[in-house]
Amino acid sequence: MTMDRHEPFEELISASFAGDLTDAERDRLDAHLDRCSQCRTTLAAFADQRRIMSGLRHVAPPRDLGARVRTGIERGRFAATPWWRRPAVMFAGVGGSLAAVAGALLAIVLFNGEPAEPEVGQASPTASIASIASIASLEPSETPRPTLPPIATPTSTPDASPAETASVQPSITPSPTSNPVVEAPEPDVVMAVTGPVEDLAFNVVDGTTGDETPIEDSVGDDAEDPVGPSGPPIGAELSPDGQWLAFMTEIGQRGVNDVWATRITEAPEPADPEATPAPASTVEVGETVHLGESVAGSPFLERMSWSSDGRYLAFTLADPETDEPDADAWIFQTHDGQALPLTDTGNAYAASFIPTVDDTTNLWVSVAGDEPRSYVISLRADTEITPGDPAELGTNAANGFQPLLSPNGSLAIFWRGRMSAEQDSGWVFVENGAPYLAAHDVDGGTYAFSSERTVFSGLAAEGPGFRSAAIAWGLDGDAYAVWDTGWNGDAAEGQDPYPDPIRVYFGHATDDRGLTPTHAIDRADVDPELMIVDVEVAPTGGHLLITVRQASGGVMDAPRAELRLVTRNVGDVPDEVEVLEVPENGWVGPAVFRADDEWDSSLAP
Amino acid sequence: MAVRGPIPWDLPAVTRRAVDSSETAFARLFEEYAAPIHNYVLRMVGDPDRAADITQDTFIKAYRKLDTVTEATSTRSWLYRIATNTAIDDMRRRRMVTPMGDDAPAFANRPDHRPGPEAQVMAATLDERVQRALMHLRPNHRQCLLLSDLDDMSAQQIGDVMGLSYAAVRTLLCRARGEMRRALAAEGFAR
Numbered sequence: 001m002t003m004d005r006h007e008p009f010e011e012l013i014s015a016s017f018a019g020d021l022t023d024a025e026r027d028r029l030d031a032h033l034d035r036c037s038q039c040r041t042t043l044a045a046f047a048d049q050r051r052i053m054s055g056l057r058h059v060a061p062p063r064d065l066g067a068r069v070r071t072g073i074e075r076g077r078f079a080a081t082p083w084w085r086r087p088a089v090m091f092a093g094v095g096g097s098l099a100a101v102a103g104a105l106l107a108i109v110l111f112n113g114e115p116a117e118p119e120v121g122q123a124s125p126t127a128s129i130a131s132i133a134s135i136a137s138l139e140p141s142e143t144p145r146p147t148l149p150p151i152a153t154p155t156s157t158p159d160a161s162p163a164e165t166a167s168v169q170p171s172i173t174p175s176p177t178s179n180p181v182v183e184a185p186e187p188d189v190v191m192a193v194t195g196p197v198e199d200l201a202f203n204v205v206d207g208t209t210g211d212e213t214p215i216e217d218s219v220g221d222d223a224e225d226p227v228g229p230s231g232p233p234i235g236a237e238l239s240p241d242g243q244w245l246a247f248m249t250e251i252g253q254r255g256v257n258d259v260w261a262t263r264i265t266e267a268p269e270p271a272d273p274e275a276t277p278a279p280a281s282t283v284e285v286g287e288t289v290h291l292g293e294s295v296a297g298s299p300f301l302e303r304m305s306w307s308s309d310g311r312y313l314a315f316t317l318a319d320p321e322t323d324e325p326d327a328d329a330w331i332f333q334t335h336d337g338q339a340l341p342l343t344d345t346g347n348a349y350a351a352s353f354i355p356t357v358d359d360t361t362n363l364w365v366s367v368a369g370d371e372p373r374s375y376v377i378s379l380r381a382d383t384e385i386t387p388g389d390p391a392e393l394g395t396n397a398a399n400g401f402q403p404l405l406s407p408n409g410s411l412a413i414f415w416r417g418r419m420s421a422e423q424d425s426g427w428v429f430v431e432n433g434a435p436y437l438a439a440h441d442v443d444g445g446t447y448a449f450s451s452e453r454t455v456f457s458g459l460a461a462e463g464p465g466f467r468s469a470a471i472a473w474g475l476d477g478d479a480y481a482v483w484d485t486g487w488n489g490d491a492a493e494g495q496d497p498y499p500d501p502i503r504v505y506f507g508h509a510t511d512d513r514g515l516t517p518t519h520a521i522d523r524a525d526v527d528p529e530l531m532i533v534d535v536e537v538a539p540t541g542g543h544l545l546i547t548v549r550q551a552s553g554g555v556m557d558a559p560r561a562e563l564r565l566v567t568r569n570v571g572d573v574p575d576e577v578e579v580l581e582v583p584e585n586g587w588v589g590p591a592v593f594r595a596d597d598e599w600d601s602s603l604a605p
Numbered sequence: 606m607a608v609r610g611p612i613p614w615d616l617p618a619v620t621r622r623a624v625d626s627s628e629t630a631f632a633r634l635f636e637e638y639a640a641p642i643h644n645y646v647l648r649m650v651g652d653p654d655r656a657a658d659i660t661q662d663t664f665i666k667a668y669r670k671l672d673t674v675t676e677a678t679s680t681r682s683w684l685y686r687i688a689t690n691t692a693i694d695d696m697r698r699r700r701m702v703t704p705m706g707d708d709a710p711a712f713a714n715r716p717d718h719r720p721g722p723e724a725q726v727m728a729a730t731l732d733e734r735v736q737r738a739l740m741h742l743r744p745n746h747r748q749c750l751l752l753s754d755l756d757d758m759s760a761q762q763i764g765d766v767m768g769l770s771y772a773a774v775r776t777l778l779c780r781a782r783g784e785m786r787r788a789l790a791a792e793g794f795a796r
Binding site: 007010011013014015017018019020045046048049050052053054055056057058059060061062065066068069072073231251255256320321323424551559 | 635639640643644647648653657660661662664665668669694731732735736743744745746750751753754755757758759760761768769773775776777778779780782783785786787789794
């Protein structure tokens, strides 16, 4: 993915066809063309291409297009009430649950320089980052911190309603009164993104203080000509020490993603004064590092994992410039701001870091294929990273793909099935694909999965199966969410498809039923025409924070998204939905929850 | 082969028409832009039925928002942006079921009523191969390339449509040309 010496000139050649070159650029290009036959060939090829494109057949629109437009206008089928004008009752009834969740607010904000004027009749935002920040912190609960139980043999009761079982085991549809709450002080909440994308100014906003950190690619090769993100953020992960925020942004419309890391705070004081402090970073607070770009289109490619000591971020890049998916695991080293490939096989995906022990940091890396396997690769602070084959670099081979460990490392959700490579999505499952929940066993220096069971109940173990899905754990290590489910076959039809690609499934590891259709959040929580971008599980395990992308197609609409806090209710009681931050004309989200020192100290297995 | 003549994009008169939300203004807007928008969308999605639906939805949305167009707004970019977003939404919905790469250039197999059978056969073959190459591009590459080479937009105008910076468009367009070059080569076009 390194830039060759012809690349800058190819861009100039490309731009020259629309007269987009400055005089200086034109002179530079002409001089280069005089001595570079390769670029002359490129010029000729691009010129041919433009000629071919201009020769495309002009196809007249259907004769009845005008009548169809007129009919559509008169029917008013596009006259649905804009989201910001919908009755407030839809988002009502959240006060108690908000108090149960909110601590301080950390936000990432994407700003445009000139927010558009609100339309006539537009309501004021129902909440703002500042107002969320002012919400009272959670009172420490007297409920004991739940221990992570062994995974029981499934006793599938997919039809049982949450209401029927809530009293005998941890609720799958928790409410503030029934859900176990972590004993440690509540980790701080959240983050958001506001503002259209036209001026492409990003900010990280700390919800506690309201401080904003502008995001600009200002490190390394890009320092002299900083280029920030060019599209909206779609995922974010905060390092456990709170120093770094890693996030992904779309490049324009869906197709390619950028990966970034912004240093947002100074290093915290170590909880254990005897512990070896992490090395100071050469990246200053407020600086952003561009880590690479990747094919988008699969949740497997959009996962990022921080090591528990905050030294490393693991992520996956699939080269968008190659015809075949060329995915490899990468490591971002926070001490020197370098992003380095960890693998070189073209079918390797970063999975999860195992909580750090001593000076060795262990990472699960997965190899896609007919029988995907995962390996534990050790990273040592005193050893340079040299890319290689995970099967040779790693130890502890295990069947399964991309295990996502719970925050304390005791549980894992991983995938099994047969995978195949697709140009637009990287590797996805094509047969028997399914996520499994298992205990993550640590025995000395060996790691294994045991007591596994399928995450989704009531789906055939063999057959078309899942293609992919996005998964997130809550900080309590019990609650988890699954969304963006892709299913290769025909989903079970009926009133609601199962698995439903446009709904979030919310479950708990301690619920041995796994996920069932009743674990999907209410349809009304996120309208079908909207799109779920990202989901975070609140530290209480009782709430979901969903970044919801608005339907596009409006007038000069930049991409827009808002944050919705969803509180699950049981039985016939509708979920409670609150919009945490309403973008006037922009993007809010994704959010992250910030763990405090006390919670962080509990990470050790 | 029909040759597209220059279209007086972005003339003040056009903008004035858009600002004036009268029925007459919308009718003239439709008359002026329906064909190019339809062709752009058709090349984006490669299917005439979907292209017609998307074009239809584009103009319905435009009608409902006509009063928000200002003098400073490029009517052309505004319309293309609506069309682009509508097409993206359509592709995104379909992607849940069918991978993008499986989008077949179905329009190439539909009857073409233009005269000149031999020339038409040759043109259709060429057209089909180019469209097939286009469908191998990532959607954002395809958009960018079409806006540049089919609709003669500058990088700044493409940025207005796609919500990208000038620099980002130049980079994206170069990558799109590189990708299209490989796709055309796979279809047997030399160089």
